[in-house]
Amino acid sequence: MENTIDLSRRKEELRNHIKDVFPESNLDYCLTCGMCVSGCPAADIEGLDPRKLLRMFVLGQEEELLSTRWIYTCTVCGRCKHACPMGIDVGRIVYVLRGMRPKDQRPANLQRSCELQKAGNSTGIPNEDFVWVVGDVLEETRQNEPEWAGLQAPIDKAGAEYYLNQNAKEPTVEPEEMVPLWKILHRVGIDWTYSSKWWDGANYCLFPGDPKDWEETLRKQVEVVDALGCRYYINTE
Amino acid sequence: MFYAVLEGLRRFKIPHNFEFVSIISLYARWIREGRLNVSSAWNTEGLKFTVQDPCKLVRQGIGDEVAEDLRFVIRQVAGEENFIDVWPNKSNNYCCGGGGGALQSGFVQNRRACGKAKFQQLQATGADVVITPCHNCHTQVKDICDHYNGKWQTTHLWNWIVKAMI
Amino acid sequence: MNNTKGSVLVIGGGITGVQTALDLADSGFYVYLVERTAAIGGVMSQLDKTFPTNDCSACILSPKLVECGRHLNIQLLTLSELVSLKGEPGNFRAVIRENPRYVDANKCIACGMCAEKCPKVVPNEFNNGLGTRKAAYLKFPQAVPLKYAIDAKHCIWLNKPGRCGACAKACPAGAINFDDKPKEHILEVGAVALALGFETYDPSLLDFTGYGRLKNVVTSLEFERLLSPSGPCLGHMERPSDHAIPKRIAWLQCVGSRDINRACNAYCSSVCCMYAIKQAVIAKEHAAGHLDATIFYMDMRTHGKDFEKYYERAKASGISFIRSRVHSVWPAGQAVHTQKGFEYGHDLLVRYSDEDGHLHEETFDLVVLSVGMQLSASARGLLSKLDIPLNSHGFVPFSSFSPNSTSKPGIFICGPVSDPKDIPQSVTEASSVAAEISALLSSSRWQTTKTKEFPPERDITAEPPRIGVFVCHCGINIASVVNVKEVAEYARTLPGVVFVQDNLFTCSQDTIVNMVATIRREGLNRVVVASCTPRTHEPLFQETLREAGLNPYLFEMANIRDQDSWVHQNEPEKATQKAKDLVRMAIAKVRGDQPLSANVVPVHKRALVIGGGVTGMVAALSLADQGFPVDLVEKAEGLGGNARRLYRTWQGEEVAEMLQSLIDRTTNHANITLHSSTTLERTSGSVGRFKTTLSNGKEIEHGVAILAVGGQPWRPSGEWQYLYGEEERVKTLLEVDELCMADENVKATGRSPLLSQLNHVVFIHCVGSRIPERPYCSRVCCTHAIDQALKLKELNPRMNIYMLYRDIRTYGQREILYQEARAKGIVFIRYDLNNRPTLTKDGDTLCIGAMDHVLKRPLVIHPDMVVLASAVEPRRDAGELSKFFKCSINAEGFLMEAHAKLRPVDFATDGVFLAGLCHYPKPLEESIAQAKAAAVRAVRVLAQDVVPAESAVAVVNPAKCVTCGVCAKICPYSAISKDPVLQKASVDASLCKGCGACVASCRSDAITLKNMGNEQIMAAIEAAMCNCGG
Incomplete structure (x- = not known):
């Protein structure tokens, strides 16, 4: 039959690769019980689900694994692993598969977000723009809302207790969404700061599946926060 | 994104001098400690709230503890009786369907199909407001609401805290 | 001097511990049975029905519990725990702490007044927290001992003396003792059996099940209570949230089993597939068929005897089996705004994937989680105190070749403490442990036991009937429906009745003592008890008659509870009338009852074991080690059977070496006579005195026989x-x-x-x-x-x-x-x-x-x-062999045990036992446990000098017999033969079981069953039909 799988010629490179790079994945432990499928929001989209994905490894369906778009519909939410009796981390296996794909065959926007992130932030706006927007919005609030005349939005304040980041969407698309957070922090009275060098709260380099890119961007952030000498790193999402 | 930092620090064993925290945990702590005083008195119309648990913050991040903090803050801000939880919830909640790069990847139809479960559980709450503490979730929850004709309002938490500050 | 102690400590009063205790006590040892709670019975007492026979669990368990409670050589120590154990095999010193009951067990008549008046309501742990009990409580209605207890944690008086005391005021027996103190018992025992049972996995640790947050998600054990007549909804099967009767129930399998992620129990719990099917079957019965039952599973594990057929029947009856695990359970439908705020409905939604990967959603009224087994914290604590380590899965490690031994000589394990297992397997191991201990302590058999002495029987032949009638209230079981006083007054008017008494509980210790005195004082020569059922209580009252010097067959029971008050709850007047009718019938019958002689058969203290595979050898060695000579018959030239072809056990133990040592021991044991290349020619006789002729011409007299004839691999075709x-x-x-x-x-x-x-x-x-x-x-x-x-x-x-x-x-x-x-x-x-x-x-x-x-x-x-x-x-010749011993085989050709659940190695024929593959396919460790179990069951006979035989046997009136031979053909026990002298049918009283088949078959009316003849039965029927004032 046309779609017959000849197991005597079963390919094991991909399966072994997963086991090499991610030994605790438990890939082979799958009981094919279907618990993941029933809990997966991406199940039965494009005819795939976590169980079938794992089965393709077991049966050596390497071409299919390396070409399916399902790995971009799976959101790596980890709900499968949450209940899986064998604790199989399908999400991380998906990341590995994404990372094995040549960059030019990955969803363009996803890869671009990461490339931009490596350069500073995922939107690609210059850091000066962020500084300017924050200052502008702060000034406007102080003027329009007299009760908040003392509002602060410190940037690069060395020695502040808290470092704060901000999703790049706010300074670029909806800058007014930054104000409520400032007001809360002001009311609580903590000593905080942004960094003009690394202010983006997202890290899109996790998603394309290149751990090196993820690590590189994270190291940059860590350097920035430690350089400021902040005791706490607040993530806003 | 919370998980990218939390897990990255762990996996790549990156030395650092700070403690990594979520703003949600801090809101809850500040309210409990009396440093952030809020009241639900503003909610005279009885707006009903429900919540989205971001996978990267809750299930893959801190777990049920931060999910409880999140609910605590919403209850304080909106009023105990005005919060209704989704099912399943907390560490077992559904993904919005837009995470893990799905929003950036561009397969819109698949992404919305993936968000169907999220839409159904949010719709079942009958809530007026869905609090989304994550920007990815925010964008996706708003999109599926529009796409599947939901009636709720998708918002960040901070707007409501400011509204409730006394 | 023999320093070996003849007494044994059994820890754990579940069915496993109870079985070990009974087997040991019957084999000549004195047993201390230690139970942590207020009554024995364990988890089995909480179950509704049991698979695969659908027997009522409490009904088949209760007689064992009663037997245990009344056994002269078993001392129950409830509310007790082991403090320390020192010594060595044959000679241990155990310190036991008995915690206060605050109710004097000698005074308590179990009337329930204390519980009725107790104001403190607490969750009922016997119902797994569904429903409540009082701080003064009886663990469950059939509790043994049937004595109330006061829960010190919740009792108002014990926490604030002087504040309450309602129970003490209400108790008619003055049994409440708030000053009760812990007692220490120092016991000298030769061996210890640990029957520590299990606890169920707590699914609140798995958030996705919804357990603990959704009221209608229950565990399987909770569901047993919802089904049980003694449970919180009296067997009406209601769901917890709104007491509605569920019409759609889902079972989710493997909760807390086969899970290395969250539950951390990598093993399979072995029993859940079968109990889920059973629950679905029983729930369907409860709902009179109006139930959609769905079982979500990953592998259906119906690997026990008759389980697969049960599964197939369940499928055919419409139970849905869906091979898919369910990720999560959550409320179905929209949340609605109520006065209490937002609320979801009570129904539950389950989303699952079919085998093709397509998703489906289904709504259920109730979801049952098939929770797995694990050792309880108290069991783990006890094992650590005894320095017995656990393996990485939390069980006591065991050798497949000696499955009930521990690392500590003289301390043995049985039941789920070493691996999850079902009741038959646990009961088998219970007996296997008894065999180990019986061998270890054989030099002290009957050394520490007590013997019951009865006074000589009074000759009543010349006396006119003087009938005593005792009418029981059974607490409120009878008295809430039947007017007991009226029944008692009525009995007084009947001919021959000279004494009548009504009792709150006729079976309580004080009433029994009183009854003995009454029989003597009033010179009674017939007794009628109108109460529960002869099934559980007849032996107790018959023994009471013996204690008063009366022949035990001068007794009748009128069943005014099971067959009256329980079934006519809504018609008290008619029920009272029926009670009078039943009492009248019993009196009419007892009037004609005659003393019957106690038939006994002397025991030939020798065993025959058939089959020289591992099972047969282990059985023979166990018997031999327990001190009894054995003839071992093997068809083949050499010993070893199938095991010769086995490489290793699943635990990695190589078989060959073990097999060789087994063969060596068998061949060289002084108590074993080996007959190889030999088969059976014929067998006659019955328990105590079988006579078997072998193909080598030898004739063997033996008291018991064990069939271990093995099985064989099927040749694929x-x-x-x-x-x-x-x-x-x-x-x-x-x-x-x-x-x-x-x-x-x-x-x-x-x-x-x-x-x-x-x-x-x-x-x-x-x-x-x-x-x-x-x-x-x-x-x-x-x-x-x-x-x-x-x-x-x-x-x-x-x-x-x-x-x-x-x-x-x-x-x-x-x-x-x-x-x-x-x-x-x-x-x-x-x-x-x-x-x-x-x-x-x-x-x-x-x-x-x-x-x-x-x-x-x-x-x-x-x-x-x-x-x-x-x-x-099974071997084709197994059926032939079984016929020699009047044993039956099932449709597949496996030998059929007396009871699948509680008598797994006995045959229906007394004195014959089975073990190994001829019973059902099983691995070595199970065959070995079964072999030892069969051996100790056999020793229960061999250890006696005589065994009782049926007294109510058939007798032939030679004057009427026409020697047609029908009765001899029809007798299932071959007890009838032609008397060579008289040329008439003659009944061998030691073989007759009193079944009455011959009586019915005799066209000449020549056969009578003693005390069941026309005289007695017709008297009862006439009494039933007459309208004499009742």
């Missing part, structure tokens, strides 16, 4: 042949085991191993099992096949191995092998009967065709070897 016998690359499991053993030898000589050359090996499971011709699971093959595949992987880690299976049934900790096999890359492919794998040969190439169960794509494999996991079947 027909549609399951898979080229077997035609193609040498197709082998069976045993053939590959032989190759493995050969390989070991090859390794020793340094040459390259035979099997390691293979590249692709396919195993086909269920070859010949679970099909209409053989509708049972062969139990051992999944584990055997997987272990063999792992062995092949050891020989060559790069070998590609494929397992074609239907359900993997690696029950208990065998599941770890399955996990290991997957981890090592062995590929498991599921097939079903509609889509069986094919094996063809193209030139010299073998080709397996199958369908992948996940991707739904055809697969081909070109194997170098195909291994068939073929069925285990």
Whole structure:
């Protein structure tokens, strides 16, 4: 039959690769019980689900694994692993598969977000723009809302207790969404700061599946926060 | 994104001098400690709230503890009786369907199909407001609401805290 | 001097501990039975019905509990725990702390007034927290001892003396004692049996189940209580949230089992598949068929005797089996705004994937979580106190060859403490432990036991009937419906009645003592008790008569509870009338009852064991070690049976060495006479005195017999042949085991191993099992096949191995092998009967065709070897042999035990026992436990000088007998023969079981059953029909 799988010629490179790079994945432990499928929001989209994905490894369906778009519909939410009796981390296996794909065959926007992130932030706006927007919005609030005349939005304040980041969407698309957070922090009275060098709260380099890119961007952030000498790193999402 | 930092620090064993925290945990702590005083008195119309648990913050991040903090803050801000939880919830909640790069990847139809479960559980709450503490979730929850004709309002938490500050 | 103690400490009062205690006490040892709670019975007492017989659990358990409670050589220590244990095998010193009951057990008449008046309401742990009890409580209605207790944690007085005391004021017996103190018992015992039971997994640790947050998600044990008549909804099956009767119930399997992620219990709990099916079947009965029952599972594990047929029947009855695990349970439908805020409905939504990967949603009224087994914290604490370590799965490690021993000599284990197991298996092990202890302490048999002395029987032949009638209230069981006083007054008016009394509980200790005195004082010569049921209580009252010097057959019971107050609750007047009728009938019958002589048979203290495989040898050795001579008969020339072909157990223990030592011991044991190349010619007699003629001409007299005739591998044929016998690359499991053993030898000589050359090996499971011709699971093959595949992987880690299976049934900790096999890359492919794998040969190439169960794509494999996991079947001659002993076989040809649940190694015929593969396919450790169990059951007979025989036997009136021979043919016990002198039918009283078949068959009315003759029965019927004032 046309779609017959000849197991005597079963390919094991991909399966072994997963086991090499991610030994605790438990890939082979799958009981094919279907618990993941029933809990997966991406199940039965494009005819795939976590169980079938794992089965393709077991049966050596390497071409299919390396070409399916399902790995971009799976959101790596980890709900499968949450209940899986064998604790199989399908999400991380998906990341590995994404990372094995040549960059030019990955969803363009996803890869671009990461490339931009490596350069500073995922939107690609210059850091000066962020500084300017924050200052502008702060000034406007102080003027329009007299009760908040003392509002602060410190940037690069060395020695502040808290470092704060901000999703790049706010300074670029909806800058007014930054104000409520400032007001809360002001009311609580903590000593905080942004960094003009690394202010983006997202890290899109996790998603394309290149751990090196993820690590590189994270190291940059860590350097920035430690350089400021902040005791706490607040993530806003 | 919370998980990218939390897990990255762990996996790549990156030395650092700070403690990594979520703003949600801090809101809850500040309210409990009396440093952030809020009241639900503003909610005279009885707006009903429900919540989205971001996978990267809750299930893959801190777990049920931060999910409880999140609910605590919403209850304080909106009023105990005005919060209704989704099912399943907390560490077992559904993904919005837009995470893990799905929003950036561009397969819109698949992404919305993936968000169907999220839409159904949010719709079942009958809530007026869905609090989304994550920007990815925010964008996706708003999109599926529009796409599947939901009636709720998708918002960040901070707007409501400011509204409730006394 | 003999320092060996003749007494034994049994810890744990569940069915396992109870069985060990009874077997030991009946074999000549004094037993202390220590139970942590206020009554014995354990988890089995909480169950509603039991599989596969659907017996009421409490009904089959209660007689054992009552027997235990009344046994002269068993001392119950409830509310007690072990403080310390010192010493060595044969001579231990145990310190036991008995916690205060605050109710004097000698005074308590179990009237329930204390509980009625107690104001403190607490959750009822017997109902798993569903429903409540009082701080003064009876653990459950059939509790043994039937004594109330006060829960110190909740009692108001005990926490604030002077504040309450309502129970003390209400107690008519003055039994409440708030000053009760813990007592210490120092016991000298020769051995210790640990029957520590299990607890169920707590699913609130798994958030996705919803347990603990959704009221209508319950555990399987909670569901047993919802079904049980003694449960919180009195058996009406209501769901907790709104007491509605569920119409749609889902069972979710493997909750807390086969899970290394969240639950951390890697093993299979063995029993959940069967209990879920049973619950679905029983729930359907409760709902009179109006129930949608759905079981969500991953592998259906119905690997026990008659389980597969039960499963098939359940499927046929409309229960849905969905092979899919459910991720989460949550409320169905929209939240609605109520006065209390937002609320979801009570119904539950379940989303599942079918086998093709398509998603479905279904709504249920109730979800039952089939929770697994684990050791309780208190059991773990006790084991650590005894310095007995646990394995990584939290169980006590065991050797397959000595499954009930621990690392501490003289301390034995039985039941789920070493591996999850069901009741028959636990009961078997309970007896197996008794055998171990009976052997260890055999020099002190009957040394510390007590003997019951009865006064001489009074001759009443010349006396007119003087009947005493005792009418029981049974607390409120009878009295709330039947007007007991009125019944008692009525009885007084009947002819021959000279004494009448009504009692709150006729069976309570004080009433019994009182009854003995009354019989003597009033000169009674007949007794009627109107109460519960003779099934559980007749022996108690008969013994009471004996204590008063009356023949026990001068007694009748009127069943005014089970057959009256319980079934006519809504018609008290008619029920009272019926009670009077029943009492009148009993009085009429007892008037004609005559004293019957106690028949006994002297015991020939010698055993016959048939079968020289591992089971037969172990049984023979156990008997021999317990001090009894044994004749061991084996058909073949050598000993060892199937085990000679086995390479290793699933725990990795090599069989050959164990087998050789077993053969050596058997051959050399002074108490064993071996008859090899020998078969049975004929057998006659009954328990205590069998006579068997062997093919070697020898005639053996023996008191008991154990059938251990084994089983055999089925030879693949027909549609399951898979080229077997035609193609040498197709082998069976045993053939590959032989190759493995050969390989070991090859390794020793340094040459390259035979099997390691293979590249692709396919195993086909269920070859010949679970099909209409053989509708049972062969139990051992999944584990055997997987272990063999792992062995092949050891020989060559790069070998590609494929397992074609239907359900993997690696029950208990065998599941770890399955996990290991997957981890090592062995590929498991599921097939079903509609889509069986094919094996063809193209030139010299073998080709397996199958369908992948996940991707739904055809697969081909070109194997170098195909291994068939073929069925285990009974030996064809097993049926013939069983006939010698009047034992029956089931439809598949396996020998049939007396009761599947509680008498797993007994035959219905007294004095004959069974063990091993002739009972059902099983692994070595289970055969060994069964062999020892059979041995101690046999010793219960051999240890006696005489055994009681039926007294109410048939007698032939030779004057009426026409010697037609019908009765002799019809007698199931061959008790009737032609008297050589009289040429009339004659009944051998020691063989007669009093069944009455001959009486009914006799056309000449020549046969009578003693005390069941026309005289008595007609008197009762006439009394029933007359309208004499009642």
